[in-house]
Amino acid sequence: MKHIIHDIIQKLNTPEITFGDVRYSTTDYQSIFFEKGNLKHFSSDTNNQALGIRVLINGCWGFAGTDIINKIEIEKTIKKAIKNAKEGSLFKQQKVVYKPIKPTIGSYIYTPKENPFTMPNEEKIAYFENISKLLTQNEQIVYSNVNCDFQRQYKIYANTEGTFTDSLVYDVLPGMYVLSSDGKHNYSRTWPGHMNGRRGGFEKVKACEFEKNSERIIKEAIDLLKAPTIQEERADIIIGGGHLALQLHESVGHATEADRIFGMEISYAGKTFIKKPMLKNFKYGSDIVTIFSDSTLEEGLGYHLVDDEGVPGRRVDIIKNGILNDQQTSREIAPLLDLEPSSNMMASFANDIPLVRMTNFCLAPGQGSLDQLIAQTEKGYLLDFTKTWSIDDNRYNFQFTTEIGYKIQEGKIVGIVKEPTYYGITPEFWGSCDKICGQEEWEMHGTFHCGKGEPGQAMHLSHGVAPARFKNVVVNVKA
């Protein structure tokens, strides 16, 4: 395939094309879904090829993608991309300006410890069947499922500046879910929670210890049927890693995607409350809050040699000691903010256009263990396992509900609460962060399903976080 990509780049090296790039991907996917103890769905998608060609002509982008890879179709795709750029430029006032960067040539192959695509299918099925049976033993559990998605993606990226890279990565997304009912009310528990995507192979599935945790989630789901709700108006909350990853994702990650500043996402995903003058001076969080984007962390789903417009992977401190320091940017947008490109332009598949996306978006660790943090909390709640999330289109007002809350009194967990719901305003909330646990609690969480763009793309990305405490948060919101 590499020679075909070289040929396409040759064809894009013309005076009328300011910049052009080509991506090719071939993706293998497998999905296993057990429902109430039975195999409901087992499917695969093998060698799913895609090609995307993007050109910049007269200061306007044109893009065309296809999954039909042959000479005729490739020629048609090149012509379509060029036509889209030329005709689009008739409705374009601010021309895209592109500063050249040094080309990168490289190759990256990730090797999982246990390759899910070479494991016998019956071995994988038996593993999940065993777990699914464990979830059907209690009559108060009225519904359960166990599921896992595996993805392997090979990608080539090349551009007219001379960059040429290829990569092969493996990702897994394992989870289980139980629903308890007393006939009137239902409560759910999941494991390992909402941010369950990991870079790796079947060893990452085993690391979730499903069998060990099945008894725990069944008990907690049943206990939730009789659990109280939070009564206080405000409380101190410790947010566990899985849910904090989503809190970070929604209220900082998306808010600092710089295409939103310029309204490029108004039509779908929304804007951001951040404006250019806030850079380098806006107080986004407390002094202990440092948040960074780092596409060089190999354990994350967002690792890459170069992003999908040839910018080498790098770390950028987005929030530094509480101050808004930088943004997630593209080569088009970074100069408009007097910043360097942050290596955040990514597309889900080769036939998708790249967008400003999170890669590995992380909260820097503080100090101490979760047990120590609970012991240091006189009164409050430990909240974890996302149930509901919602944030406004400026990424300013959010409201989250977790599956369960653990009540803390005098430094100890003394009970549980159901459907704890908290609400906040982004900078006030991050400003109330007074403790972040240390490296020993810091872990990569991830998702396959970060949605953005039109046509929509679901991105694989990761968040490194450790549990953290937030003071005096509004916790009593009810429908």
Place this chain on the structure above:
Amino acid sequence: MESLKEKLKNIISDYPQLKIQLYLKNWQTDFLRFYKSQTNYNISKNSVTLYVSIYKDKKNYSFEISNPSEEQVRLQIEEALIYIDKLPPDPYFIDLENDLRRIDEKQKDNNIENISLNRKIEILKHFAEAVKPYDFDIYGTFICNNETNWILNSNGLDKVSKVSPYYFEVKAVSNKNEVTVLESFGSDNASALDTEMILSNLIVKIKAAQNEIVDVEAGDYEVILAPRCIGDFLSMYAWSNLFISSIDRKNTELDGKVGEKVFPECFSLYDNPRHPNTVNYDYSHDGHLYQNLPIFEKGIFKNFLVNNYYAHKLNVPENGNEANCLVMETGNHSLEDMIKGIKKGLYISSFHYMNFINSRETSLTGLTRDGTFLIEDGKITKVINNLRFTEKITDVINNIQEIENKASTFPMSDNYGNFSIYTYSMPHIKVKEFNISSSTKTV
């Protein structure tokens, strides 16, 4: 494509011991995205994907192939046969779809050709010029899809459905303060695209958006919900509580209530793919004939949406409806009169980022977007910051006070995958005691 179809038919007959379902999708899109009254990017995509599901007795394996060939399909079936016997069975699988009824195939236009990129750009230039005097710019999307789906199975099903919907959504955003208003339209009929009407509605909203921006306190309000809002609520309600699978998942309070009055008499809802204002879909994903289905009539719950699998599992008749063509019956109030009757309340244009807190109970939270207005003494007087609400969908329906005497058509999309476009037809509704739980303090 035709030769591939013949080969695929042969594959089915070559494996009489299997139940095989094939779904071949040929999909194209031309997708223009614009911002700040200029092109953001133009995308063209096409794909040919074959979805294959094979059953050996009650054991199932599925796969998909992009740009398929006969050899690939045969190879993957042969591979599946090696291990399908080792898979655990699904005891609830009985049979594939066996509804062989066909709809008379109509000639359908290809709207990628009918609404060319050049025409889109001419329309957008016109809109951009028209909003400029108000110091607004336009942002949005203009999408045309064209797809052909062929469904074939071991029970003799052999059906083709074609659809070529378009989706035009334009937001006008103030350069002064980012106040945003929205107009959208979708259809599979290119001649139904009345750009002057869309523009004139947009300008009316832009004029209302010139007013002072204020905030309101949390609390219960009398509200007018625009058609898109009630459409969003009913879509979420359908997906969580109205599909028959929700009984199996213990996720609906409507279990056992068919024939019971559950909502006010003014509320009727249909899933109608033959409605003149909705994008017409011929068949369900199983290949069942997709027909008009009453879901609620005069407040009485009439039908769950039932596909082939759950029809067998729960032993209920299949209807094949998929909530892609929801039509709410109109009432007898003009929008003007509905607003006139409100002393202090809100007009809500659109929702953003709704998610269930408890889907069985239909409690959810979300935000307003793209134009929230204060109504005082029967008139729209001010712009309001976007607001968060925390509500139950069933409470909203039970609190309907008035329904508009006409409906609007608007496009919906799941956005992902093949950007499926469908349309709903809904009127404005007036609702009492709508729970605003906080303000975003931003527009």
